[in-house]
């Protein structure tokens with residue numbers, strides 16, 4: 001079975017099963033995708049994501065504030081914690097630093113200072129709740145690593161989602177208890193350095209995701225993405241490592257429940273024995 005560890009089920013494209021999350025989830029289940037983590041990108045949007053999860057036993061959620069979103073008021077640490085607790089999230093995020101668009105559109109993108117403070121508050125909230133963090137980072141390598149080192153507990157950890165950095169950064173994050181999540185980008189023709197990451201990061205530190213509706217993998221590139229296509233990400237990793245897709249599926253699934261331990265009690269019945277043996281249900 002596969003896990004889509006990062007999807008935006010409240011933002012699916014209308015060309016994807018009419019934008020209906022239930023239909024998109026069914027299409028994914030038919031390919032063996034049996035667990036989904038739906039991501040909140042502002043605290044205001046968490047109730048909508050939670051409503052989808054309530055209708056589907058195999059969907060768990062996170063709550064966070066994305067670094068690129070313009071919001072009226074920066075949430076206090078207590079507000080982040082309160083939302084997380086009210087909606088029973090398994091992680092804080094996505095949160096992080098994204099400096100890629102700062103030069104192009106400085107009037108719409110939150111400044112470095114705003115992003116840093118927003119990120120810091122979410123890291124502190126996550127540590128206080130002992131929840132893992134889902135991190136979005138782009139062109140902010142050193143600052144991201146510094147904030148992780150300062151504010152997160154390696155025993156709880158987190159994930160660098162939709163990873164696009166190099167092997168050195170992946171290794172540095174792994175050293176601090178983090179996982180690396182690969183998206184459809186790993187299948188892109190120009191992503192040779194990311195395929196090196198796919199080959200060399202320890203298999204027990206890898207997750208897979210779609211980041212639907214963004215970043216559809218080859219051969220679907222250019223279309224709106226959907227959770228069913230996490231299988232193409234797993235196939236690419238398997239080919240790079242010279243192992244079976246089943247092994248990638250099994251390992252990334254076990255990794256998912258090890259990191260997002262609050263999701264383990266909700267895991268599909270056929271996995272419960274394995275998770276119990278691994279000590280992930282106690």
Ligand SMILES: [Zn+2]
Pocket residue numbers: 094136161162
């Ligand atoms: Zn992201």
Ligand SMILES: [Zn+2]
Pocket residue numbers: 006008039094211
């Ligand atoms: Zn995302």
